[in-house]
Amino acid sequence: MAAAELNIFDSEQIVILDRACLLARSLAADAFRLDFDDIHSWPVDIKRYPELRPEERAEGVFAQLFRYLRPGPVLVGGRPDYYRICLYDPAILKALAGEPKLSLEALLTYILTHEFVHVARFARFMEIFDSGRESRLAEEEIVHRETFRILKNNRMPGLELVLDLYKNHRQGGALDPPDACASSPQ
Numbered sequence: 788m789a790a791a792e793l794n795i796f797d798s799e800q801i802v803i804l805d806r807a808c809l810l811a812r813s814l815a816a817d818a819f820r821l822d823f824d825d826i827h828s829w830p831v832d833i834k835r836y837p838e839l840r841p842e843e844r845a846e847g848v849f850a851q852l853f854r855y856l857r858p859g860p861v862l863v864g865g866r867p868d869y870y871r872i873c874l875y876d877p878a879i880l881k882a883l884a885g886e887p888k889l890s891l892e893a894l895l896t897y898i899l900t901h902e903f904v905h906v907a908r909f910a911r912f913m914e915i916f917d918s919g920r921e922s923r924l925a926e927e928e929i930v931h932r933e934t935f936r937i938l939k940n941n942r943m944p945g946l947e948l949v950l951d952l953y954k955n956h957r958q959g960g961a962l963d964p965p966d967a968c969a970s971s972p973q
């Protein structure tokens with residue numbers, strides 16, 4: 788499907804995304820005492836829906852995390868892998884259309900902080916990326932709790948509502964609002 792036919796972020800929304808991304812990155816880096824600017828310890832790229840390969844696209848989720856192996860030789864001391872946060876603009880915009888009080892910046896800050904927490908935990912080997920379904924659900928719950936801990940004192944307008952929407956995810960199990968960080972390494 789051509790990008791023009793999809794409901795994707797406009798230029799103003801991309802500015803908001805960039806801002807949310809910077810904040811989420813620095814909050815997660817602080818929480819885990821890690822340096823997200825160090826490409827060898829923190830290889831992360833973020834792609835929006837129109838930039839995704841067909842196999843990276845999904846329906847009904849806000850974001851998904853993929854792990855890829857780097858092509859070619861790896862620098863001594865470097866990592867053999869990197870992570871890609873895939874954002875699904877259409878699902879995020881649909882949620883906003885359905886809940887007028889929802890703030891795009893607050894929602895993106897939550898989604899991205901959540902994904903960076905996953906990356907931090909995977910990259911620190913606290914969690915194995917290709918774990919089974921059971922441990923993946925447990926990991927989701929832990930990551931939602933950690934995301935809450937990082938964001939709960941932040942005064943960004945609209946964040947309280949987003950944290951409230953995700954409260955069931957912190958106790959495990961809830962499927963709504965969407966989340967999903969399935970793994971699909973190559």
Ligand SMILES: [Zn+2]
Binds near residue numbers: 901905966968
């Ligand atoms: Zn997740």
